[in-house]
Amino acid sequence: MAVISDSFRKIFLLMGALLALATTMAAAQTPFGNNPLGASQDAEFLPVDQAYQQDFLFSGDGASVIFQIAPEYYLYRDKLALYRLDPDGKTPLPMELPDGEVIWDEYFEKETEVYRFQLEIPLAATPAERMQLEVHYQGCADAGLCYPPQVRQFDLDFNNGTAAPLDPTGGPRSTPAPLTAGASESASLGLPLAMLLAFLGGLILNFMPCVFPVLSIKLLSITQANQQSHERHWHGWAYSAGVVGSFVAIAAAMLTLRAGGEAVGWGFQLQSPAMVAGLAYLFFIMGLSLSGLTEIGGRLMGLGQGIGNPRQLRGSLATGALATLVASPCTAPLMGSALGFAVTQPAAVALLVFAALGAGMAAPFLLLTYAPGLIDRLPRPGPWMDRLKQLLAFPMYLTAVWLLWVLGRQSGSDGVALVLAGAVAIAFALWLWPRPQWHWGSGSLAVLALFGALALLPRLEPVAGAGAASSAKSDYWQPYSPERLEEARREGRPVLINMTAAWCITCLANEKVVLSSDTVAETVSTLDIVALKGDWTNQDPLITELLSRYGRTSVPLYLVYPAGGGEARVLPQILTRDGLIAELQSAAAPEAGAALAAGSAL
CATH class of the missing domain: 3.40.30.10 (Glutaredoxin)
Known part of the structure; x- marks a missing residue:
């Protein structure tokens, strides 16, 4: 046990050093005048509707949108947009914008044009007496906080010179609530604490039922024969790279969509019925692999003989990516505040928090590969492993069932029926698949069945009220x-x-x-x-x-x-x-x- 304790101590010291290095690098990237670390300790940020107040100026030629921008706050020029709302959609309106101030923006890491204090955007004269207008904008505070993209809608009455706020469904909108304690606490966490909370939240994710089926397969793989300690270490690091890289990739996609005005959050990929169906297919294939029908899933999960071969490291990498895909919709305790802080920060800082979340999730398996005493106590490889692999197929099938239930909430019974038909086509294709060598007849029919299953995915669309x-x-x-x-x-x-x-x-x-x-x-x-x-x-x-x-x-x-x-x-x-x-x-x-x-x- 002394060997185990020494290995654990070394790993924790290494992770602590990496965490300190990441914190130092993030702090060095940002000038103090726009530093979220310095700001988070003392600054109190205004609610978004106090930082950027909208007003309207009516005249005989039309109207103008007026932004009153609080001192030490600014608006992005390229995030401004105006739309006229019609019953059949919305139409972008031309804007005549004055020149703004050019700054180096730490949030988007580029030079960008911004407006301060006041901005007037003229609206072209319209023959209509009334018009519904949608305003898009985004801004930041000099102290470091960047607000998510904002959308406001107004009903303009040109005859009476009034502008009434609307909600996004077209009805009257109440006065926006001020920034709450929960939001301000997230914004003031600071990077080191946010990374620590994210790391601990990642540790807890390993106990979520959405992660266990994948993690159990990976734990089985380290009991394979002929694995030296350094080979297990490589697979531990490959799995960790898959987890951390996938967390960062999903976070980058989410931040990009949010910067473009999309209303998405963490776990957004499972709001897509096609993605849910694709994951259901994947878990179904892995279940069939563990049941002995095919070896495709076994290669993905890094199972089978020769796992010590460095070429098989891609199996561990893929397992980490898959674990991340199914774990990201889960929200563990301590994660909420850390991720709330991340989305208000510059991209580099936000991605560090998400990387810490992935590191926390990968840490237990990585540490296990450095604990030879525990691994030596596992049973020796033998016929029992085939039975265990077949047993582990059933959590895969249950995960696929859960994903089908989610799909039913999104696309209704028709969507579930389509995906079940696709699953039958996949099983038929794997049954036909020529082994050990290619045969054009059965192989071509199997490929057609697979393409038929995949062709069903684009037909899946969210159905309003499907899960009501x-x-x-x-x-x-x-x-x-x-x-x-x-x-x-x-x-x-x-x-x-x-x-x-x-x-x-x-x-x-x-x-x-x-x-x-x-x-x-x-x-x-x-x-x-x-x-x-x-x-x-x-x-x-x-x-x-x-x-x-x-x-x-x-x-x-x-x-x-x-x-x-x-x-x-x-x-x-x-x-x-x-x-x-x-x-x-x-x-x-x-x-x-x-x-x-x-x-x-x-």
Whole structure:
């Protein structure tokens, strides 16, 4: 055991050195005047609608959009856009913009043109008496905080010279809420603490059921014969590279889409029915491989003889990437604040946080490859391994079933039927696949079956309300909308908000254990609490906006608004029944329940 402890100590020292080096490099990249590290300690940032106030100036020739920009804040020229909203879509409007100030932007790492203090954008004269206008913009603070891209909609009445705010669905929009404690706390974490929280959250991801099937296969691979210690080390590092690289790649894609104005968050790839179906196919193929039908999945997972061959390192790399794909929708404790901080920072800083998340997830397996004492205690390779491989096929099949359930929430029963037909085509193709050498007849038919299965993926589209029936397991839930929230707040009633998604394992566990319990349902009814539930299984800009307001990039998000007014309390991502009831009692009677809430721990 002394050898094991010494190996663990060396690995932790190495990871600590890498973490310190990454922190130093990130700090060195950013001038102090625009340094999020320095800013996070002392600066208090304005809510986005106070930093960039919109107004309208009407005249006989039309109108102008006016931005009042707070001191030490600026707007990006290339993020400004105006659209006229019509019943059949929206039309971009031409803009005559003045010259701005050219700065080196740390967030996008390029020279860019910005506006400060005030900006006027003339609107061309229109013969219509009314027009619905959509305004796109994004800005940053000199102290280091960059806001996500913003969208605002207005109903312009040229005759009366008025502009009424709209929500993205076309109805009246309430005054935007100020930046909340949850968002400001995320923004003020600082890079070292954010990376530490991300690393710990990555460690916890290994215990999520969405990761276990893949990780169990990888653990099996290190028991293969003829593996020397240095070979296991190489596979540990290859797996770690696959995990960290995939986390960074997904994060880069998310940040790019957000910078382009898309309302996406962490785990956005599983909001695509085609991606969900593709992963279901992949897990189905791996299950068939473990069952002995084909060797394709075995090569992907790094199983089989010759795993010590360096050429087989790509199997460990691919396993890390696959584990990341299925783990990224899961949100472990400690992750929420770290990722909320990341998306407000320059790209280089944000990617460091996501890399720390991947390092945390990869660390247990990497450490195991450096623990020869534990590996030596594993049974020797033998016939039992074939039986174990066949047994591990069933978690793969169950993962495919879970993905099909998610797909049903996104695309309805028609989408599930299409993918099941594709799975039959894949099984038929693998059964036909010529072995040990190629045969044109059976091989061509197998290729056609595979292409037929893949051709079904582009036909999968999100269906509005596909999961509505299954999402309301308890009678007390109402569909979330900003209007319903504002109405309940005006009535002075306490509000419970549950932001969830079908692919979020943490959300499903909280639903089953806590939120669906009779005790919670009775408390909600007795205290006359308005319970609102938002389903983020498919993309929903309204839910994305609420997540961003509270410093979150993904679900779950649980909020409790107190009766009579006041800011919401952000609840932990892992709920307990007694803790939730105490929070609801405190919200229903803030004065009487303050002591109770203070003594309760979620």
